[in-house]
Amino acid sequence: MKDLIVDKMQMFARAIIVPVLFLPIVGIILALSSILSNPSIVGESGFLMNIGKFIGSGLWPIMTNLSIIFCVGIAMGLAKEKKAEAALIAVFSYLVYLGANNQWLTMTGKLVKYNVAADLYGTGQTLQLGFQVIDMGVFLGMILGVVVAIIHNKYCNKEFPGAFGLYGNTKLVFIVLIPIILILSIVFSYIWPVVATGISALTGFINAAGAIGVFLYGFLNRFLIPTGLHHLIWTPFSYSNIGGELVINGQTYYGAYNIFLAQLADPSIKVFDPSAKYLQYGMVKMFGLVGAALAFYNTSKPENKAKLKSILIPAVATSILVGITEPLEFTFLFVAPFLWVVHSVLDGVFEAIVSLLGVRTFASNGFIDFIAYNLPAGIAKTKWPIFIAVGLVQLVIYFFVFKFLIKKFNLKTPGREDKEVRLVTKKDFKENLAKASGEVAASKDSDLARTIVQALGGKENIESVDNCFTRLRLKIKNIDIVNEMDLKETGATGVIKKGNNVQVVYGPKVNGIRNVVDKYLGN
Structure with a gap:
C-alpha cells in the first residue's frame, strides 16, 4: 500500500511539472516588462514604457489563469495515451464546471454581489474566465485535471459497434465526464469553504511557526529531491493561497511567485510581501x-x-x-x-x-x-x-x-574513490553541448536511445516516459533488469529506483534525451 501511494504521488509530481516547466519563461519576460514599465528606470512616459506595458499585458493572463493551465497540463501529463485529446477534454470539462458552478450559486442564492472584482476578496468566490465561481485557486485545475486523466485512461479506447461508434473512444470520455463534473460543481460549493478554512489554518500555522516553518519548508524541499516529491512542496506555496494571497490594484494574487511578480510590476510597492x-x-x-x-x-x-x-x-x-x-x-x-x-x-x-x-x-x-x-x-x-x-x-x-x-568518516566523495576519475575532454564537452541543443547526428541519437532503452530492460519493459527539469522519469514493468551502470555510461549522473519507477538524472539536456527515447519507442 505504501509503495502504491508513493507511486501515485510520484506520478502526480511528474504531471504537475508539465505546466510548471513553462512558467519560468513567463516570469522572466514579465520581469523584463516590469523593468521597461518602471518610471524610476525609463521615466514617466515614452516608447519603452509602452512596450513594457504591452508585453506585460500579453503575459499576465497566463499567471492569472493558472487553474485552467494546470487542469490541461495535469490531464495531459497523467494521460497514458492520446494526450492531445486528453488536453482538449480538460478544457471542455473546465468550462462545464465554471458554467455549472456559477448557475448553482445563482439558483441557491449564494452568488455574492459585487461592483469590482476586488470586492470578492475574502468572500470565497472569484471570477474565472468571466464566471463567478467558488474560489478554489489552482486546486480546481489540479483536481479536474486528475479526474479527467482517470476517466480518460479508463475509457479512451472503448469502442461501440455500428452507428454508436461515433460516441466511442475519447468522445465517450467526455460523455462520462459531463455528469461527474456537474456533480463536482455542486459538491465543491459546500465542501470547498470547509477545505479553504483548513488551508487558511495551515497557512496561519506555518506563518505562526516563523523561522521553524521556513526551516521545515526548506529542509523538505531539499530532502525529497531524490524521490521527486519535492515538487509537491514548493509548487503549492508558489502558485496557491498556501503561499499567501494579496490584493494589488484591485486584483487578487495567490501564491508567493504570483505575488512577487505583481509587486515587481507595481512601482508604488515600498517593501515586498513576506511570502x-x-x-x-x-x-x-x-x-x-x-x-x-x-x-x-x-x-x-x-x-x-x-x-x-x-x-x-x-x-x-x-x-x-x-x-x-x-x-x-x-x-x-x-x-x-x-x-x-x-x-x-x-x-x-x-x-x-x-x-x-x-x-x-x-x-x-x-x-x-x-x-x-x-x-x-x-x-x-x-x-x-x-x-x-x-x-x-x-x-x-x-x-x-x-x-x-x-x-x-572517510566518505568516498568524488576524487576519493579507488576507481579512476574520468576527465571530461573538449570533445566530450562539444558532444554533450550538441546533445543539449539537439544537434547530435541522427545515428548518434539512435545509438543513444537504443542504449538507454536496452539498459531499461528493452521496449517491452517500459510503460511510460516523462521528464522534469533534469530527470528522465519512467514507469517500468520489471525494475530488477534495469542496468544502472549502462545508464550512467550514457551520461546520467544518477539513477533512482523506487517501486516500479525509475528516475535517470541527465541534467539540463534531459529534454533532448526524452525526445530521442520517445522517437526510438515510437511515441
Whole structure:
C-alpha cells in the first residue's frame, strides 16, 4: 500500500511539472516588462514604457489563469495515451464546471454581489474566465485535471459497434465526464469553504511557526529531491493561497511567485510581501554547493585533483548560473547519504536565517534569474545584498562542514574513490553541448536511445516516459533488469529506483534525451 501511494504521488509530481516547466519563461519576460514599465528606470512616459506595458499585458493572463493551465497540463501529463485529446477534454470539462458552478450559486442564492472584482476578496468566490465561481485557486485545475486523466485512461479506447461508434473512444470520455463534473460543481460549493478554512489554518500555522516553518519548508524541499516529491512542496506555496494571497490594484494574487511578480510590476510597492520567504530556496544553488564542491576538491587524492577539477567546474557553473544542482548533488547522494541529510538541514537553516533578516528576494534558481528579478526591484524592497552576504557565509560553512565530515568518516566523495576519475575532454564537452541543443547526428541519437532503452530492460519493459527539469522519469514493468551502470555510461549522473519507477538524472539536456527515447519507442 505504501509503495502504491508513493507511486501515485510520484506520478502526480511528474504531471504537475508539465505546466510548471513553462512558467519560468513567463516570469522572466514579465520581469523584463516590469523593468521597461518602471518610471524610476525609463521615466514617466515614452516608447519603452509602452512596450513594457504591452508585453506585460500579453503575459499576465497566463499567471492569472493558472487553474485552467494546470487542469490541461495535469490531464495531459497523467494521460497514458492520446494526450492531445486528453488536453482538449480538460478544457471542455473546465468550462462545464465554471458554467455549472456559477448557475448553482445563482439558483441557491449564494452568488455574492459585487461592483469590482476586488470586492470578492475574502468572500470565497472569484471570477474565472468571466464566471463567478467558488474560489478554489489552482486546486480546481489540479483536481479536474486528475479526474479527467482517470476517466480518460479508463475509457479512451472503448469502442461501440455500428452507428454508436461515433460516441466511442475519447468522445465517450467526455460523455462520462459531463455528469461527474456537474456533480463536482455542486459538491465543491459546500465542501470547498470547509477545505479553504483548513488551508487558511495551515497557512496561519506555518506563518505562526516563523523561522521553524521556513526551516521545515526548506529542509523538505531539499530532502525529497531524490524521490521527486519535492515538487509537491514548493509548487503549492508558489502558485496557491498556501503561499499567501494579496490584493494589488484591485486584483487578487495567490501564491508567493504570483505575488512577487505583481509587486515587481507595481512601482508604488515600498517593501515586498513576506511570502517571498518561500522563493529563497536557491541560495544553496548559488553558494552552498560551491562550498561543497570546494570541499570535494580539497579532500580528493592528489593524483585526482586535476581530473576532478574538470568535472566540478562545469557542474558548479551550471548550479550557480541556472540553478541545476543534480550534477553536483548526485555526486554524493549515493556514496554518502549522510551528507545529503546534512545538506538538507543546512539548506533549511539558511532559508530560515534570511527570512528572519527580512530578506524578500526571488532566489529560486541561479544568478541569472536572481539578477533579472531583484536588481530592478531595488535594495529597499528586497534587501538582496543581505541575501548575498548570508550566501557567502553559507559557502564557507558548507566547505568546512563537508570537509570535516568527509575526513572524519572517510566518505568516498568524488576524487576519493579507488576507481579512476574520468576527465571530461573538449570533445566530450562539444558532444554533450550538441546533445543539449539537439544537434547530435541522427545515428548518434539512435545509438543513444537504443542504449538507454536496452539498459531499461528493452521496449517491452517500459510503460511510460516523462521528464522534469533534469530527470528522465519512467514507469517500468520489471525494475530488477534495469542496468544502472549502462545508464550512467550514457551520461546520467544518477539513477533512482523506487517501486516500479525509475528516475535517470541527465541534467539540463534531459529534454533532448526524452525526445530521442520517445522517437526510438515510437511515441
